[in-house]
Amino acid sequence: MAGQLHTADFQPPRGLSNPHVQTLLPRLLPRQRLAYDWEMLELPDGDFVELVWARPAPRDAQAPILLLFHGLEGSIASPYARWLLGTAAQLGWRAVLMHFRGCGRRANRLPRAYHSGDTADAYWLIGQLAHRYPHALKVAAGVSLGGNMLLKLVAEQGGDGLDLAGAIVISAPLDLAASADALHRGFARLYERHLLHSLKARVRRRIAAQTLPLAIDARALDGLDSLRAYDDAITGPLHGFADADDYYRRASAGPLLGEIEVPTLILHAEDDPFMPSSLYDRLPPAGDAVRIELARHGGHVGFMEWREGRLRPWLARRLAQELEAWTTPAVPCQASTAQRIKSGS
Incomplete structure (x- = not known):
């Protein structure tokens, strides 16, 4: 049932369940190739953020959009960014990453940076996407700091305040x-x-x-x-x-879990070294729009599994399942978070 804790289907390879091994593995493996274009997006306060759009872009203006927010000091160079954008692009989605201020190729103009609760830039970008692609389904994903920011944003804006069909939050430090x-x-x-x-x-x-x-x-x-x-x-x-x-x-977005109205999937490892193992014990119950999937292992944005003869990112596979469920007629055992909510299951 939505709003309750569920067990994630992630299983680490034998001998690779240590949280630090899982956390560091993605950074030790070859980076996934990803073609992309840059865009500078001007902000209302005179500053800017840099966007990265995965190539090739869908020709259909109504193609669904995945908007990704990275973690603290992350960027398009982060392994998870390439996996997630690449996965969405392969599924025919228009995939874009927003760099927080100063995390792209250029230093930002204003004497400020970014932080875990800094939702204004993401809100502005979502509004711009709504203007450019008014008929496209849009799902946002946030990793670590970006996940806390995204959860705080959807809590602040409610179900009708954003042109977002859903949110996916990964390894987020909801108690900063x-x-x-x-x-x-x-x-x-x-x-x-x-x-x-x-x-x-x-x-x-x-x-x-x-x-x-x-x-x-x-x-x-x-x-x-x-x-x-x-x-x-x-x-x-x-x-x-x-x-x-x-x-x-x-x-911190954790105290707002009960206020989330946008269908939201949260993925988290209980052994994440960036936060206490009891993280969700200290947070209020999530509302019906939220599905929390906890894995016993996985580290911080690690989740590396053995599949098809080599190490592969489970996060990319889980993202693909969720995105496909958004664009495929619902099957009871495969429905996305949103579809489960709509069906009342």
Whole structure:
């Protein structure tokens, strides 16, 4: 039944169930080839985001659209981005990735960046897609930070506020404070250091160019040794939050699970090292529009399975199942989240 927890059908290969192995495997394998075009989308505040459109694009203006939002410091270079866009394109969907501000090829214009609760740019893009392709079915997918942002957006706008037929949320840190704490413990600090290195590099360039509206110098920046410290000194004040705690409280999408009206599929691994294993125990029950599929293993945006004689991304297979269900007449055992809701099952 929608709104309840379900067991995902992901099974890791024997010997590859460790969460860190699953998390790192996609980054160690050859990248999937993907042809794409770039577009700069102007925003109402004078800044811009960069879009990537998978090629070849469908000729039919009514072809369904998959809109993808990446994770913290992600981009079109992220393995999952190529899998998911490529999968959608192979199914005949118009597939597009929105880079958060500054994550594409160019630094953004304004003295700000992006964050887990920053829904305005996604809302603007969805409106632009509605104008360009008014008759196309549209589904959005968000990965990690992008998943939290997407869930917050659909909660804010309700079922009638967006031209979205559905949402897919993958490995999202729906309790940002708990996730920041989890990343500062044990082996997970390796991921934290990697993210901090990338985040600090962007801020360091702003400091050097004297375009950062914060009272912090390069030495103080180097001393920030955790994501919580970074969010307290940079993310929070740069985007109108009092501090990290205020940012985490106001940007976390988890407390809004019961308010989701857009048909939403959430995919999550219980051993995700970016967040506590008890993540969904601390969140309110999801509403009837939400289907949560939990896998025992999978790591953070890992989910690598053995199929057809080699390692393949289960996320791409699961995405294909969901997208095909949106464009195929419903079969009771294969219906998508939305179709299950509409049929009352």
